[in-house]
Amino acid sequence: MKKRKFKISDIIFVAFILLLLIPQTRTPIQVAVNKLKVVVWSPSVEDEKNQDQIVPFQYAVTNLQGDTKSISVGKGKVTFISYWATWCPPCIAELPGIQELFKDYGDKVNFILLTQEEPERVQRFITKKDYELPIYFPQMQAPEILQENSIPTNYVIDATGKIIIKETGAADWNSKKIRVLLDDLTSK
Structure with a gap:
């Protein structure tokens, strides 16, 4: 039998494989792999016949400062909802694109980035990454149509409550395709 070299x-x-087993190197490697996916994966618009319709509602949330707010969803303004976490590599990979989108569309679109984590942990993460994003903590259960067990899960909902995009997993939210879609949705 021949010995393999x-x-x-x-x-x-x-x-x-060894680096993946070490906790300190595992997350950066997973984030890097997900960033490769983000580079090539732009979210897809649902076929019109498959677009679900939500009943407009007020999302009760608390911000990082502890202030309670009620944000209208599906009623008069386009909404971007993201369910995410600071420990989630795909979430970390797509946040820079969401940050860029928020910079340009934050005044035209309701951005609601929701997490269940401790506010102090989220604040440390946001400060370290130098993000200026509207981070919230849900104070109510989302309508069933918006409940998903996977993170990240992101939705683009038009001003009438149609779910235009539902994307699970890391994606490029700062793509030209998404910008054209948001331009179209916010001009109506």
Whole structure:
């Protein structure tokens, strides 16, 4: 029986697996892999016949400062809802794109980024990453149509309550396709 020689690719593969086992290196590697997906994956608009309709509602939330707010969803303004967490590599990978989108559309679109984490942890994360995003903590259960067990899950809901996009997993929210869609939705 012939003895197999180790190749450089074998060593790299073993090193990669070992790095994934170490908690300090696992998350950065997972974020990097998800960023590769974000580069090529733009969210898809639902076919018109598959677009669900929500009943307009007021989303009761608390912001990072502890102030309670009620944000209208599906009534008169386009809404971007994101369910995310600071420990979630796909969430971390797509947040820079959401930040860019918020910078340009924050006055035209309701951005609601929801997390269930401790406010102090979220504040540390946001400060470290230098994000200026509207982060909220839900104070009510979302309508059934917006309940999803996977994060990140993001929705683009038009001013009449139609779910135009529902995307689970990391995606490029700062793509030209999304910007054209938001331009169209906010001009109506």
